[in-house]
Amino acid sequence: MSDGARTPAEIEADIARRREDLAATLDEIAVRVHPSTIARDTKAKAVSALDSTVGKAYDAANRAVTRAKAEFVTDEGRLRTERVVPAAVAAAVLIGVVAGFSVRRRRR
Structure with missing residues (x-):
């Protein structure tokens, strides 16, 4: 059977493997679209965006204070x-x- 024809056992094993792959894919999709997963991901994105914004605001305020201090205080x-x-x-x-x-x- 080296001419490319597969045995029924090989076909059944291939079908079983594809079923397992499909089941794993469906499980992953179910987790991704679950409301709690979506809420958790959305919250994580919002917290990350807020952290970034707060960090940028802190840096800007720090630069402004440094510039203002330089206007009113000498290097000494x-x-x-x-x-x-x-x-x-x-x-x-x-x-x-x-x-x-x-x-x-x-x-x-």
Whole structure:
């Protein structure tokens, strides 16, 4: 039987093997489409996206703080009064304006 013809036993073994493969594939599909699997995968993707976003936000905030600190503090750690004083005056004026508007609103 070397001319390519298969015996009934070989055919039956091949059918049994294909059934097992098909059963395993169907089991895998059933697990993938199960609602709890979908929910778990969706949650994992959301957590991963959130972690990535929080990480990027932290990096951006850290860079902003570093840049702001460099504007007001020298490399030796001393305050740059020529920059701190105008910024403090501007902040005080802004707070005064906001407080003034707040007082006006309450009086009306």
